[in-house]
Amino acid sequence: MARIAVFGASGSIGHRVVSEALDRGHEVTAVVRDPVRVTRTHPALAVLGGDVLDPASVTVAARGQDTLVSAVGGDDAAGHEALIEPSAEALVAGLHALGAEAPRLIMVGGAGSLRTPGGGPLWDTPGLPDQVVRIMRAHGAALDYLRRIDGEVRWTSLSPSAQIESGSRRGAYRTALDDLVVDEEGRSWISTEDYAKAVVDEIERPAHIGRRFTVGY
Ligand SMILES: NC(=O)c1ccc[n+]([C@@H]2O[C@H](COP(=O)([O-])OP(=O)(O)OC[C@H]3O[C@@H](n4cnc5c(N)ncnc54)[C@H](OP(=O)(O)O)[C@@H]3O)[C@@H](O)[C@H]2O)c1
Numbered sequence: 001m002a003r004i005a006v007f008g009a010s011g012s013i014g015h016r017v018v019s020e021a022l023d024r025g026h027e028v029t030a031v032v033r034d035p036v037r038v039t040r041t042h043p044a045l046a047v048l049g050g051d052v053l054d055p056a057s058v059t060v061a062a063r064g065q066d067t068l069v070s071a072v073g074g075d076d077a078a079g080h081e082a083l084i085e086p087s088a089e090a091l092v093a094g095l096h097a098l099g100a101e102a103p104r105l106i107m108v109g110g111a112g113s114l115r116t117p118g119g120g121p122l123w124d125t126p127g128l129p130d131q132v133v134r135i136m137r138a139h140g141a142a143l144d145y146l147r148r149i150d151g152e153v154r155w156t157s158l159s160p161s162a163q164i165e166s167g168s169r170r171g172a173y174r175t176a177l178d179d180l181v182v183d184e185e186g187r188s189w190i191s192t193e194d195y196a197k198a199v200v201d202e203i204e205r206p207a208h209i210g211r212r213f214t215v216g217y
Contacts, residue, residue, distance in 0.1 A: 001026055006028060020203035029065065143157050
């Protein structure tokens with residue numbers, strides 16, 4: 001059993017991570033700006049108020065945990081630009097305050113920086129809306145930041161496939177490091193259910209500390 005705190009626990013991806021972890025017998029603390037937004041009750045679920053951009057809040061959420069997951073996002077590119085790399089910095093600062101007692105960090109990343117079968121990063125795909133590219137770049141900046149602090153905090157960034165949507169839990173997926181996972185029909189996708197499974201699999205069997213990986217079908 002692991003103790004897991006999740007920032008963004010009310011979001012599309014975060015709430016699946018919470019459910020997957022609870023279903024697998026872990027103790028979960030859902031960290032949300034507004035605790036009334038978490039309506040689920042479960043004997044192994046605690047709810048804590050917290051802001052990912054506040055290092056002191058991160059320290060409080062992380063204390064006594066085995067893993068801290070961040071699944072935060074904004075509504076648009078401006079929200080992401082204000083949130084994603086700054087949240088990585090605040091998470092690292094908040095974990096630093098706990099020294100050797102700090103839990104490991106798993107950040108939900110973005111697919112944009114992944115290498116496509118054509119060789120270039122996904123964000124160079126012609127025709128992508130500017131707003132989408134800016135969100136992808138925000139995740140790229142956060143990943144660059146984590147790679148620069150390598151060694152100080154035990155971080156993992158998990159990039160979804162190009163598409164991630166609510167669906168079914170197949171219980172199977174493929175992983176790669178920096179290459180986009182593409183299926184036989186050329187589609188890069190994963191359900192939020194299987195993405196959450198991959199997060200909890202990584203918590204139970206750490207295989208990507210200090211690096212980014214991705215999951216897809
Ligand atoms: N293909 C891809 O690469 C791909 C696709 C989808 C998503 N993503 C990434 O995955 C992440 C999560 O996406 P999502 O769709 O699950 O997001 P979402 O549904 O919009 O949820 C975002 C969550 O972040 C929380 N949050 C925002 N600012 C916060 C703050 N300052 N402190 C604490 N919590 C905060 C929100 O909490 P409140 O309830 O307090 O607002 C909410 O729970 C995003 O970064 C997104 O870019 C990547």
